[in-house]
Each structure stands twice: as C-alpha cells, then as structure tokens.
Amino acid sequence: MSEKPPPEIADIMRVSSHREVYEPCDDSFALVDALLADQTNLLNHNPNLCMEIGCGSGYVITSLILLLKPKLPNNNVHYLATDTNPLAARVTTETLEAHGVEADVICTDIASCLETRLAGSVDVIVVNPPYVPTPEYEVGMEGIASAWAGGENGRSVIDRMLPVVDRLLSEKGWFYLVTLTSNYPSEICLMMRKRGYAWRIMVQRSTEEENLVILKFWRDRDEESLEKEASSSASFASEFSRSLSSFMEKQQR
Amino acid sequence: MRLITHNMLSCNIKGVANGFPLKIEAxxxxxxEVDFNPDFLRHMFAKIEWKALVEAARSLGYSELPEDSPAAAAEDESLLKKLHHALLELHLEEGALVCPETGRRFPVTRGIPNMLLHEDEV
Known part of the structure; x- marks a missing residue:
C-alpha cells in the first residue's frame, strides 16, 4: 500500500468549531486557493515571519503552514495568528493542534499589541476581514458578528487594517486580502498604491450571495508611475475593472 | 505562547510609553521539542530584545541564557541551542502578562494571551 501524500491544506473535518466562531466558507476557500495558486512563489519567497489577522476557525493559517511545510518546515518560519474574538483564538489553537502544526495565537484588536515590536518584520500577512456591508453600529460587536460586520461598504475594519499592514510588512512583504466587489476593491488598491504597493487579482469567484475578489499586494516603489496613477482615481478605477474583466475572461477559457 | 512571541508583544494602552517587555507570571x-535550525535563529537573533528574553526565560524557570547579549552568538552553537530552547520550546500555558508601566494584567489561558483592551484604555 502506498503512503498517502501529506495534505497541502487544512482538512475541513479536522477544523474545530464553536457557534460564536465563523466557519470556513466560500471566502475562506477562495483565500486558500489564492495561496495555493501562489505556492511556488511563496516557497521561493522564503518567509521567516507569517501572520494571519482575524484567524477565525484557523482554517486559513493552518492551510498556509501546511502548504509551506514541504519545503519550509515549521522551524524555519514563525507563524502568528490574531483574532479579536477569544473563542476564535481558542478554536484556532484546536484546529492547529488537530493538524499537528504550530502557531502562536493572540487575542487582540487587529495587531495592536504587535505593531511596535514587529514593524517592518512580517514577510506574509493574510487577511479575510469582516467585509459585509452593515450598519456602522454592528462593527466591533462581540462574538461571531466581529467576523463579518464591516460597516459602510464593508470597509470600516478593512480601512483600519491597511495602515497596520503597511507598518508590519517587511521590505519584501506580501499581503493577501479577501474583498467583495461591493467593498470597492479598486479604492482599496488605490489606497495601497498611495502607500507604495503594487497589486494583482489572485482569485475572482461569484457565489449566489457574493462576488469575491482576492487581492495580493507587494511593495513597488516606482515613484513615477505612482504619481501618474494616483493623480486620477477615475482612471485607476477603470484600470482595475479592466484587470478584473481580463482576469475573468482568462478564467472562463 | 512561546517566548519568541512574548518578545514581540507590548502593552498598547493609550498613553503608555514603555509597554515592553511584559512581565510574566507563570x-x-x-x-x-522542536528541530534545531541555526539559520532561523541567526535571522531572529537580530530582532530579539536580549534582556527581555533573559528575564522572560527566567520567569519560566530557565536560567541558562547569559545576562548580556552575546556578540558572537551566530557562531556559538551551544549558545544557539540555548536560544532555540528559550525561544521555541518553552510554552507559557497559563498565567498572565503584566504591563511594566501600568501593572495592567493580561491573562494567558490555554496558551493564548488576551491582549484586548477595555474601552477606556484605547
């Protein structure tokens, strides 16, 4: 009997759960698919410090560890995961344990207790943020609502995260972000462009309820193009929609 | 939580200037056990606040690290092994982290530090 190859991503049957913790869903799967699509690049990237902000069930951070593991054993990389929901932090540790992998999990708002010491140090950040457009008062409520309530255009938490991510990322740092088309991802790309980042669409997926777009950002300090692009947000938005439609065309072929 | 992570945490209560390092009540x-990887340790050595690590390891009952940051740590294998043990093999499971400036306690339960702030601390 041949031995089964080790799993490359988290096994859904081994993901722990709690009624107040968001379960892996289409958005989580799309983010992990983006990481899988970028697996070779990630291995060559050779990160020392990887982090998930808003780890929920632990499905994504566990998958990231597993898909880097064949070439980058656990003792090559330090993994951190944060969540504002203490129950989610606990469920994540259970999911990690069930897969026999190691990450340190911290209960904090975004990454606030890590920002000072980790500035400029994190090589990979993955985020599946609370992106659902909701009334503003629902943002930051306790329990499972913190996993999805995103305020106006679903952007309240995302917009608070971007400067934090910018501060934490190392010079070679990469950032993967789940968005909906109703979050105006072109605006998010423009905000990151103004901070000196290039972007690309990793995954686009339409489900019954959502149009998901998974974005990847990395530093690209080309001052000239930065000035040109940032000068007109209208032309930037049309560039984004061109990228999105050409990505969707490629996908259909 | 391992001490590599403790070395990255600080108390971010509004107005706190010196929220690092957090004192450990274990x-x-x-x-x-974790496989020894000198390359990773050499890379991390630059990011570690040595005195904070020595103090943290001591509060977990491990006193083998030298008091002063060793200049030639990268070549000293026996030292790297001690660093490896302190950073990656010791886990604080239950206890608390205490802000050096305000004395605010952050509980650690099942290895997870709860660093959430109260509304009046943000």
Missing amino acids: ESVIEK
Whole structure:
C-alpha cells in the first residue's frame, strides 16, 4: 500500500468549531486557493515571519503552514495568528493542534499589541476581514458578528487594517486580502498604491450571495508611475475593472 | 505562547510609553521539542530584545541564557541551542502578562494571551 501524500491544506473535518466562531466558507476557500495558486512563489519567497489577522476557525493559517511545510518546515518560519474574538483564538489553537502544526495565537484588536515590536518584520500577512456591508453600529460587536460586520461598504475594519499592514510588512512583504466587489476593491488598491504597493487579482469567484475578489499586494516603489496613477482615481478605477474583466475572461477559457 | 512571541508583544494602552517587555507570571509552563535550525535563529537573533528574553526565560524557570547579549552568538552553537530552547520550546500555558508601566494584567489561558483592551484604555 502506498503512503498517502501529506495534505497541502487544512482538512475541513479536522477544523474545530464553536457557534460564536465563523466557519470556513466560500471566502475562506477562495483565500486558500489564492495561496495555493501562489505556492511556488511563496516557497521561493522564503518567509521567516507569517501572520494571519482575524484567524477565525484557523482554517486559513493552518492551510498556509501546511502548504509551506514541504519545503519550509515549521522551524524555519514563525507563524502568528490574531483574532479579536477569544473563542476564535481558542478554536484556532484546536484546529492547529488537530493538524499537528504550530502557531502562536493572540487575542487582540487587529495587531495592536504587535505593531511596535514587529514593524517592518512580517514577510506574509493574510487577511479575510469582516467585509459585509452593515450598519456602522454592528462593527466591533462581540462574538461571531466581529467576523463579518464591516460597516459602510464593508470597509470600516478593512480601512483600519491597511495602515497596520503597511507598518508590519517587511521590505519584501506580501499581503493577501479577501474583498467583495461591493467593498470597492479598486479604492482599496488605490489606497495601497498611495502607500507604495503594487497589486494583482489572485482569485475572482461569484457565489449566489457574493462576488469575491482576492487581492495580493507587494511593495513597488516606482515613484513615477505612482504619481501618474494616483493623480486620477477615475482612471485607476477603470484600470482595475479592466484587470478584473481580463482576469475573468482568462478564467472562463 | 512561546517566548519568541512574548518578545514581540507590548502593552498598547493609550498613553503608555514603555509597554515592553511584559512581565510574566507563570502558572503553567510546558516544553515541546522542536528541530534545531541555526539559520532561523541567526535571522531572529537580530530582532530579539536580549534582556527581555533573559528575564522572560527566567520567569519560566530557565536560567541558562547569559545576562548580556552575546556578540558572537551566530557562531556559538551551544549558545544557539540555548536560544532555540528559550525561544521555541518553552510554552507559557497559563498565567498572565503584566504591563511594566501600568501593572495592567493580561491573562494567558490555554496558551493564548488576551491582549484586548477595555474601552477606556484605547
């Protein structure tokens, strides 16, 4: 009997759960698919410090560890995961344990207790943020609502995260972000462009309820193009929609 | 939580200037063996606040690290092995982290530090 190859991503049957913790869903799967699509690049990237902000069930951070593991054993990389929901932090540790992998999990708002010491140090950040457009008062409520309530255009938490991510990322740092088309991802790309980042669409997926777009950002300090692009947000938005439609065309072929 | 992570945490209560390093009150510590990887340690050595690590390791009952940051740590294998043990193999399971400036306690339960702030601390 041949031995089964080790799993490359988290096994859904081994993901722990709690009624107040968001379960892996289409958005989580799309983010992990983006990481899988970028697996070779990630291995060559050779990160020392990887982090998930808003780890929920632990499905994504566990998958990231597993898909880097064949070439980058656990003792090559330090993994951190944060969540504002203490129950989610606990469920994540259970999911990690069930897969026999190691990450340190911290209960904090975004990454606030890590920002000072980790500035400029994190090589990979993955985020599946609370992106659902909701009334503003629902943002930051306790329990499972913190996993999805995103305020106006679903952007309240995302917009608070971007400067934090910018501060934490190392010079070679990469950032993967789940968005909906109703979050105006072109605006998010423009905000990151103004901070000196290039972007690309990793995954686009339409489900019954959502149009998901998974974005990847990395530093690209080309001052000239930065000035040109940032000068007109209208032309930037049309560039984004061109990228999105050409990505969707490629996908259909 | 391992001490590599403790070395990255600070108390971010509004107005706190010196929220690092957090003092450790250890109630339960466990050890888990990890394969030794000198390259990773050499890379991390630059990011570690040495005195904070020595103090943290001591509060978990490990006193083998030299008091002063060793100049030639990268070539000293026996030192790297001690660093490896302190950073990656000791886990604070139960206890608390205490802000050096305000004395605010952050509980650690099942290895997870709860660093959430109260509304009046943000």
